[in-house]
Amino acid sequence: MVTVVIAAHGELAEALVHTASMIFGNMEDVASVTFKPGEGVENLLNKYSVIIPDTQKDVLFLVDLLGGSPYNAASRFVADKKNMDIVSGVNLPMLVEVLGKRLGGSDLKAMVQTAKKAGVDGIQAFHEWFDEQQMVNSTRAEEGDELG
Amino acid sequence: MKIKWLRIDSRLIHGQVANNWVNHVGASTIIAANDSAAKDDLRKTLLLQVAPGRTKSYVMSVDKTARCYKNPAYENLDVLLVVENPTDVLRLIDQGVEVNSVNVGGITFKEGMTLISEAVSVSPQDVKSFVELDKRGVKLVLQQLPNTASSDFMSRLKSKGLI
Numbered sequence: 001m002v003t004v005v006i007a008a009h010g011e012l013a014e015a016l017v018h019t020a021s022m023i024f025g026n027m028e029d030v031a032s033v034t035f036k037p038g039e040g041v042e043n044l045l046n047k048y049s050v051i052i053p054d055t056q057k058d059v060l061f062l063v064d065l066l067g068g069s070p071y072n073a074a075s076r077f078v079a080d081k082k083n084m085d086i087v088s089g090v091n092l093p094m095l096v097e098v099l100g101k102r103l104g105g106s107d108l109k110a111m112v113q114t115a116k117k118a119g120v121d122g123i124q125a126f127h128e129w130f131d132e133q134q135m136v137n138s139t140r141a142e143e144g145d146e147l148g
Numbered sequence: 149m150k151i152k153w154l155r156i157d158s159r160l161i162h163g164q165v166a167n168n169w170v171n172h173v174g175a176s177t178i179i180a181a182n183d184s185a186a187k188d189d190l191r192k193t194l195l196l197q198v199a200p201g202r203t204k205s206y207v208m209s210v211d212k213t214a215r216c217y218k219n220p221a222y223e224n225l226d227v228l229l230v231v232e233n234p235t236d237v238l239r240l241i242d243q244g245v246e247v248n249s250v251n252v253g254g255i256t257f258k259e260g261m262t263l264i265s266e267a268v269s270v271s272p273q274d275v276k277s278f279v280e281l282d283k284r285g286v287k288l289v290l291q292q293l294p295n296t297a298s299s300d301f302m303s304r305l306k307s308k309g310l311i
Binding site: 022023024025026096097099100101103104124129130133142143144145146147148 | 163164166167168170171172174177179186187190193196197204206208209212215216218219221222292293294295296
């Protein structure tokens with residue numbers, strides 16, 4: 001199973017993991033890393049090393065800001081490792097769908113693609129989206145025995 | 149249609165169903181069988197918005213779900229079926245849907261209901277239907293998430309003095 005590490009500024013990572021447990025209960029191989037005022041990239045690298053003692057394991061980092069310290073530290077950590085990757089812009093839609101796909105047996109490569117897509121697809125403007133959907137829905141008949 | 153999992157959940161399709169259970173049971177399709185949601189454009193649209201990319205999801209009336217169940221075109225379709233309450237499970241069975249066990253996952257509390265676990269409340273009508281399902285040999289299991297504890301639902305109703 002691919003280990004998922006959420007790393008973000010402040011307490012965001014812990015809160016995201018805690019919130020995801022509403023949907024997944026207690027999760028194995030999921031870790032959160034906080035980045036607090038006064039800390040630097042070296043502190044984060046230490047934290048990553050403690051969480052991931054076995055660097056042969058597949059690991060997906062989900063970090064908050066592209067170019068932020070959690071991202072920069074993770075970049076150094078994974079740069080020479082093909083079994084690890086990073087996706088930035090972590091949000092709840094991304095995390096929830098990645099964990100779901102992991103349950104379904106996805107590997108690292110598939111989880112990276114899921115993360116990128118779910119993180120973006122989870123952002124919609126209601127009227128723009130709904131107005132389009134309603135036209136599709138209203139054409140669906142209640143009769144017959146075909147799905148839809 | 150192969151019903152991989154039948155769940156009672158009054159929120160129908162939401163995160164626990166669309167991201168957790170569907171992957172856990174290995175279904176390719178989620179069907180929410182619910183008469184009022186099938187007629188309610190807003191609710192239907194919101195429910196269909198939940199299911200992630202490759203999972204197909206549908207919101208249909210109970211009757212239409214039973215008809216689709218019998219359509220040979222869907223013979224090999226692995227389905228996670230969600231209904232709002234046990235009465236709708238009985239309606240599906242009465243229309244020929246084969247049901248051996250039901251996962252009682254979540255029924256939101258409303259006035260007049262009895263809370264029987266963190267996530268499940270039952271109305272007097274629900275209790276009647278659960279008793280009937282039990283009589284027909286359907287196994288009823290109380291469980292919220294794949295990795296949380298499961299328990300016998302009828303024993304729970306008994307321990308709460310509801311039957």
